[in-house]
Amino acid sequence: MPKNDNIDNIIDHKLFTEQDIHNMCVKLGKQLTEDYAGKKPLIVGALKGAIFFLTDLVREMNVKEQIDFMDVSSYGDSLESSGQVKIISDLATDVKDRDVLIVEDIVDTGLTLKFMKELLKKRGAKSVKCCVLLNKKANRQIDIDVEYYGSKVGNEFVVGYGLDFMSFYRNLRYIGVLKPEAIKLAANK
Numbered sequence: 001m002p003k004n005d006n007i008d009n010i011i012d013h014k015l016f017t018e019q020d021i022h023n024m025c026v027k028l029g030k031q032l033t034e035d036y037a038g039k040k041p042l043i044v045g046a047l048k049g050a051i052f053f054l055t056d057l058v059r060e061m062n063v064k065e066q067i068d069f070m071d072v073s074s075y076g077d078s079l080e081s082s083g084q085v086k087i088i089s090d091l092a093t094d095v096k097d098r099d100v101l102i103v104e105d106i107v108d109t110g111l112t113l114k115f116m117k118e119l120l121k122k123r124g125a126k127s128v129k130c131c132v133l134l135n136k137k138a139n140r141q142i143d144i145d146v147e148y149y150g151s152k153v154g155n156e157f158v159v160g161y162g163l164d165f166m167s168f169y170r171n172l173r174y175i176g177v178l179k180p181e182a183i184k185l186a187a188n189k
């Protein structure tokens with residue numbers, strides 16, 4: 001962690017305001033309402049980054065849904081994926097014959113989503129799709145279908161609205177780009 005905790009010292013610039021994020025949730029919620037009409041999807045939130053996005057998104061969806069969470073991790077406190085996805089805590093719900101919608105904060109290498117999609121399909125889900133807030137394509141390591149996303153982002157490390165920097169700053173209302181100095185400081189810790 002950088003010593004000075006002041007948010008201005010770690011955020012370079014805002015990328016998405018609260019209003020931008022709200023607009024993305026409304027748009028995605030409308031699309032999902034149409035696509036899941038008459039179904040009872042199981043919404044699987046990927047902890048912890050997707051918590052705020054999931055709660056805003058599902059309230060824009062007019063469908064009969066159930067919610068569960070899964071904590072999977074490929075990053076730990078690092079700023080780069082380790083390439084190994086681990087289940088930290090599993091679902092409580094049986095996904096057999098369910099239409100599953102994974103909700104994730106950001107897709108980067110694609111490894112986390114690939115792991116989750118394959119696992120839920122193996123467990124017998126009827127369909128498995130995903131909805132991510134941010135789609136970072138520059139680092140993609142595998143070909144993966146991202147059925148729904150709010151916005152593309154460049155190859156920069158973003159924080160806020162659930163997205164963390166070394167487990168902090170998830171509670172920012174906006175999404176910002178981390179200052180390169182903050183990344184360097186953290187790397188030298």
Ligand code: 5GP
Nearest residue numbers: 081107108109110111112156157158163164
């Ligand atoms: P993937 O497996 O696609 O490489 O990574 C997905 C996970 O990496 C996300 O759920 C998120 O936790 C983390 N991640 C990837 N890019 C960023 C980023 O720019 N900022 C933050 N805070 N986390 C990221």
